[in-house]
Amino acid sequence: MNKSSKIPKAARLILNWICKEEYIEEIIGDLHEYSSEIKGKPAWKRKVFFWFQVFNFIKPWSIKNLKINQRINQTAMFKNFIISALRSIKRQKAFSFINIIGLAVGISVSLMLFLFIQNEIQYDKFHENREDIFRVVSRYTTTKGNTNSSAITFGSVVPEMVKAIPEIQYATRIYNFGNVEISLNQTKFKDQTMYFSDHDFFEIFSFKPLYSQQISETAFGNNGVVVSAILAKTLFGDSSPIGEVIKILEQDYTIVSVVDVPKKSHLKFDLIVSLNGFPDLHDWAYKSGLDFHSYGMYADGVDHSTVDTKICELYNDQMDQRFADFTSASDNYVQPFNDIYLNSQGIANNIKVGSRQTMYVLTGINILILLIAIINYVNLTTAQYEKRIKEIGVRKVIGANRNSLIVQFLGESTVITLLAFAIALGITQFLIEPFGKIMQIEAEVTYWSQPLVILGMVCAVILIGIISGIYPALFISKFKPSKILKKDFSSLKRGTIGSKVLVTLQFVIAIVLVINFTFIHKQISYIKNIDLGFSKDQILVVNNLSTKIRSSYETVEAEILNSPNVLELTSSQSALGRGSSGQTAHLASESPNTAQPIGELRTGHNFIKTYGLEITEGRDFSKNLLTDKDAFLINESGKKLLFAGEESPVGKSIVVAGRKGQVIGVVKDFNYTNLKRQISPVVISLGSPYRLELSLKINTSNIQETIAHVESSLKKVDPDYEIGYYFLDDYFNNMFEADERNASLISYASILTILISLVGLVALIGHGLTKRMKEVAIRKVLGAKIKQILWGLIKEYYWIIIISNILAIPLALVAMNKWLPTFAYRIDPADYWMLFVKISCLSLLLALVIILIQVYKRSRMNPVEILGNE
């Protein structure tokens, strides 16, 4: 030991490990001598020189041969590997096809889901300042104890915080005006989204200007408008629209810039005009309620949390003053920009948000499908290798050692997974668009331009290949050739436990998915058919009404009612079910301090009748009583809120948002907001200035004719009018779009997993039976009946399905209980116990059929063929 002390131990170990034994003596000797040769140099140089020499010994000539390469004609051997792999694929065409395609579909589905997820994650990533941007979110607790969060704030937050907090570099308000109609040279363009904002908007956000680099503050403030590239293209084609004048809401605006609004942006607009042009902006901002989105940007290098605290204090103070009547606490907060798109659940009035729930579902399904596909592949491959056991025996006899067999198997499975991966890429390329359309998620294949992602995927696939090959490789290569060739598979039996566990896992996943899918389906159809308290069918809503039409409503009404297809007609601020305006109300006899938040629906006459609402006490508004214009109808929840006990509110006076009026009737509770929420108190008032939408109860026959009639009636009043309409039931059905999307995603996934699991079961049985053919044959020889043999074999596999069911049902229940509480009206899984039974029975039945087919086929074999070789 002492003698070799000059050479570091590590160097000796490395060389011993890497270099051929016959050279070690010489190499180490020379290195010793060398190290004494360089003694005179400084220590660090000695080290560098020495190690340089050491690593220079790692050369092709010096490296130990891998054992498998020794004395074997390598090319011929690999050629033979490929040939035998191809032969085994050919021999079992259907089997290999299922195996490869199964894996390819699994990879492809998870690839597509990955792209969907990536698409959602990439939202808002184009803003250069995104790390420094924030949004102020309102959060307050009402005196009733409800906590509300909203993305809109007072208009006074932004100007005040800029004034008071110098660490805020820029801040802007956005007022989302919604859809407007614009006109250019008498041509009208409907449904353009318009924002009102401040000039800082363009300093904070990185919407790229197409023509001019700078958006002048004065030009923008002075009736300027910034349009989106898409709108500019519609209006002016490819020529520059800068300086052109367009008419918005009867007023002229000059286009000062065109900006590109990327698809993946939560702020989506066609037009932005300056808030400066708003009359009474100051009053609106400083006196009114929540109306503006407030965004800001921290100055460089300031501590975000201290600034946040200052903003919250400032806003809390404002809110405590202005909302003193009905809030008990204000707890506003600052949200980082990066959180807005995906992390805004529970915040009302968002401009556009993604669904975190959908993301979780997608990720979960993604992992499950990939897992199930890999499990299946491993199972099938294992089963396949056992059919090739003779080949392995012969190879061993000829002289293949274990290492070369392991390399053969791993290589084979890697090549097959790569093949499956190539197919998966193809499938993805073709299906991503149609699949995305079904799922209503925009997604595109983005990885071609991302070499790192491609590399990662290839590595992952090779890993899958190795994982799927490692079990058969290590397991099968272990056997003694004498046993293999004698078909003595007794030592193989142990291996099936692993496969059984895997198949059980597959069934658990499949059953969980099926149960979840059925429940989501049940829940959605339950909520769609729930009694809303009013009829949403046969209701046609006409919107987009012009000022002219609104002011001559009586004429319009008479015109439209001319048609026998129109049964009822009413006007309102918005159609029923689309929310109400938030107000406060209190009894006229009590002080304003007792005011409670309440919704108000501003409607025209005939509203109750058109929507089929039921009046339980008092009466509807009457056209003949002029005093009714100050009267209120109240719903049962509202009655409970304002009036104690059983006393009838009819004839009592209440004050809603400062307007005093009599309650003339009570309406049975109906659902006027999101069906995910409980019914809340509401008053109905007559509000002729709010005739923004017409609701028509129509005959379901001749719908097109009716619409044409409505349009022509309206055109008589306003020749420029263009009709805009929708059916109310469509609107309600669309409310559950996200949930339905999840349901259909899960349904596809469950079909896929069921198929894969069944294939896995087939493989497992095939794999297990091969090993037991001799046993079955001997039993037959000894006189066992097919029925007895069948029973014995079925028993062995049936408990897999039973255990899967036992495991899956609680898991599915846990998942359901996470999702169901998002609905106010929900089904109770306990009421649907029959469903669990049905799904379990179905899975048991399916499995039974599969097992029977497999087992029966084999138990009918002729024992002579099996035993003949002995």
Added chain:
Amino acid sequence: MEKEYIGELEELILLLIVTLKDDAYGLSIRRALKEQANRTMTIGSVHGTLNRLEKKGLVTSCYSDATEVRGGRSKRIFTITASGKKALERSRDIKVNLWMQIPELAIK
């Protein structure tokens, strides 16, 4: 062996083996290369070339006694074989022959 050509480095090392006689082993050859031909090579590449020469049958090797300076390891002493000598001669002849064909003026 007829078609076996030797490379420039191989030739150089073969010549050094002949000059170093009984002391021709990896490190001494490397040292001689530096001194006589002004070429610095890693020990690894010298060993590589020596192994190649041995595989071609141009040199043989045997282990000498262990020495203290080598940490108790023995040297692998190389000696040139007959075919090694032949290869050297052939290479020299070819070059001399070529040199002869060049008119003296051209090279000056």
